[in-house]
Every structure is written in C-alpha cells, then in structure tokens.
Amino acid sequence: MLISELLDAIRRDFESLGQLGGAETAEIANRLSAAVEPALRAHFLDAVNNLVQEFNLQDSVALTLNLEGDQIRMTRVVAAEPDVAAPTPSDYSARIALRLSDGLKEDIENLATDVGSSVNSWIVRTLERSVRVDPTDFSPRNPRQLRGKGRA
C-alpha cells in the first residue's frame, strides 16, 4: 500500500470541498491540504500501528508492518521450522511407488534443483517436515516478549 495514494485521495477530497467556496477558498484549501499532509501521515501510521499491535496481542498469527519509503506493507510472521536432519544413506532402504501428475513432478524437480538437492532427498525432507509436525501443538506464535523485574 502506498501512503501517498491515501494522502492524495484525502487531498483531492479536500480540494473538491474547497472549490465549493470559490477560487479563493479553493486556493486556501490547496495550501492547507499540503500543509496538513505530514500530520495526516503521522496519524495514519499511528492508527495502523495500533491496529497491528492489537491484532498481534489477540491473534496467534503475528503481523509485521514494514515501511519502505512511501510503501507500507503488512506481512505475516511465521516461525521458522527447525531444520530436519538429512537422512543418512542407510535410511533410504524403504520404497514407495508414487503416482503424480507431470506438472507436479516438474515442479518438484525444479524446486529440488533450486536448492541443490536430488529429487529423492527433496521429497524425503518435505515428507519428514510434514510427519514431524505435532498435531496437538496449538501454542500460538505470539510476539516475542521480555518481561520481568530486575535491578539496574
């Protein structure tokens, strides 16, 4: 989302209102809308910040707010899963005959190539991750917290 787009919309509305009062009022509105822009930007960021913080304190999925120049972007924070240890060669003794579409096979081959892995290793690693997820783990991925008492 570009902050300037929002501010431009408010500015246009403001200028339209100013035109209702004639040329002189329109000119005043134009100047006022330019002057008030920094304050609008501050209030907008403040509002979005409060919204994100409230959301994060109540929901298990954390949102982050990233400011890149004029652009404001919200992203979900997903905790990194622990690396699954690579299977040793002796672990590859079992076999499963897998039927899948040509398209999916091609996607898997591309992904495996991207990470420098064989197709077999990539599939095993992916399955390992899925199997090891604890279905009873409902603990929320809360924001990081630092709480306590101490002495300086």
Next chain:
Amino acid sequence: MKFTIKADQPSGAGKSRPHSSSDTERVETFDCSGPVKVQITTSSGDVTIGASETSTIEVILSVKDSTMAYLLDEATVKFDAQSRVLEVRSRTHDGTSGLRGLKSVIRHSNWFDFGGSDPDVHIALPEGSSIEVATASGETEVIGNLAKASVTTASGGVRVNDEVGSLDMKTASGDVRTGTVRESLTCHSASGNVRCEGAGAKTKIRTASGTVRVTAEVPSEISIQTVSGNVNVTVARGLEVDVDATSISGRLSSTMPLDSAEGGPSSGDVVSISAKTVSGNVTIDSSN
C-alpha cells in the same frame, strides 16, 4: 523602521518599553513580575526560548534581509499583563478574524510555503514560565528551566536543553531531544527520532519509524510504542526495573537479569517500562 503596539490590545496589556530595532530585527520588551505564559505561532521561523532569573520579557523577531522587513510589521506581539499571557504570531492572521486574516496572509505572501521566509523568534523570559509553540517547519529550542512546554510541529526539530516540568510534543518528522522532564513527557512522532535525557514521573512516547532513546534516573513510568523504530531505555544504576516489552520481529534484550514479573517485593524506586514495537529492537540497559 518603526513599530507600534497593536491598537486593539486589551486593557491591562503590558507596555512595550523603548527598544532598538533595525530593518531586519524587531525588538519588544515588557515588564513582568514572575512566570508568564507564551503562545507562539509561526510557519517556518525558528523559535528560541531562553528562561532565566529576570523580570523582563524580551521578544526579538528577525529576518534574513531587509526585503523581508514587511514580515516584521505583519507579526503580532502582544502581552496582557493581567493574564500574564504573551502572544507572538509571525503573520497577521489571528483567531478573531480567521478567514479575513488568512486571506490577507495568502495575498501578501506564502504562509504555507515552508521555504524559510518567516521571521525567527527569540524570546527571553522568566524561569518557570510556560510556552505553547505551533510551527510547520521551524526549529524550536528551549534553554533554561520552564514549568511547561507544548510544541506542535510538522517537520521542525525540537530541542529542550535544560529542565522542564512537563512537555507535550507532536511532530511528524522533526527530531526531538529533551533534557530532564520532571513530571510528564508526552511525545507523538511519525518519523522523527526522540531522545529524552531524563525521564520524569510519566513518559509516553509514540513513533512510527523514529527511534526512541530514554534515560531514567528517577523512579518513573515509561510507555513507548513504535512500528519500526528501535527503543533503548537506560536506567540509572541502583533503581529497580519492571519490564514489559513485546515485539513481533524485533530483538528484545536486557543487560540486567530479569526475574519473573511476579517477583519479590519492590523497594518503591521502580522504573516501570512498557515497550511495544512491530519490527523495532528493544534494549534495556543500565547506566555506568
């Protein structure tokens, strides 16, 4: 150039004493017997306030060159001795003739052109006075002890060098730097950085991307919220701290060990710190 006190000043208004002025400077002085309240409105002029043990108010408006001398004429400087209120406005528009005044300003020049054309304002006043400053892009600096200061600015920076009782600031992009604030500091900023050298009883700071640095040397209650700005709170050695900090993706750290929040009895000398950020880092440390 000659200046006169406005004819419409209320009864009891302070008399301006004889003063020297030049084409680029206007000086007004008023007698007062104690702290006063000052209201300053300017768009691009810098504001400097100096508080000291004095019974005189001195207001100096200055412009960069004589082609802007008309701005000195247009400015309003009024002191009401009864209410002990000094009003300084860099242009002619005022609250009683709102639209007419504003039109006049626009006709004459460019109120909303932040190009730096407004007069700079320098005021010397008694210690313990209060100020209210509203400016668009001008810098505000305070030297000496004040009872209360309120500064609203769009892009101008604010610097309070000495001690102030309470401080209320709103800025979009200006940086804020304060000395000791005895009672309460409230600061809202979008991208401006905030630095407070001495937090008082209550400190509340909100920024979007601005970093926040606060030093606490007395028991205090500190509440800080940022979006992406980093937060650093330094606590004077020997004080207890009670920390509640959260961040979504930022790093949280404390150089002092923290027990569980339900820990043992408190000595009363507690610095309570609440810090919430989205992506900013939070650091709590102690002074050497």
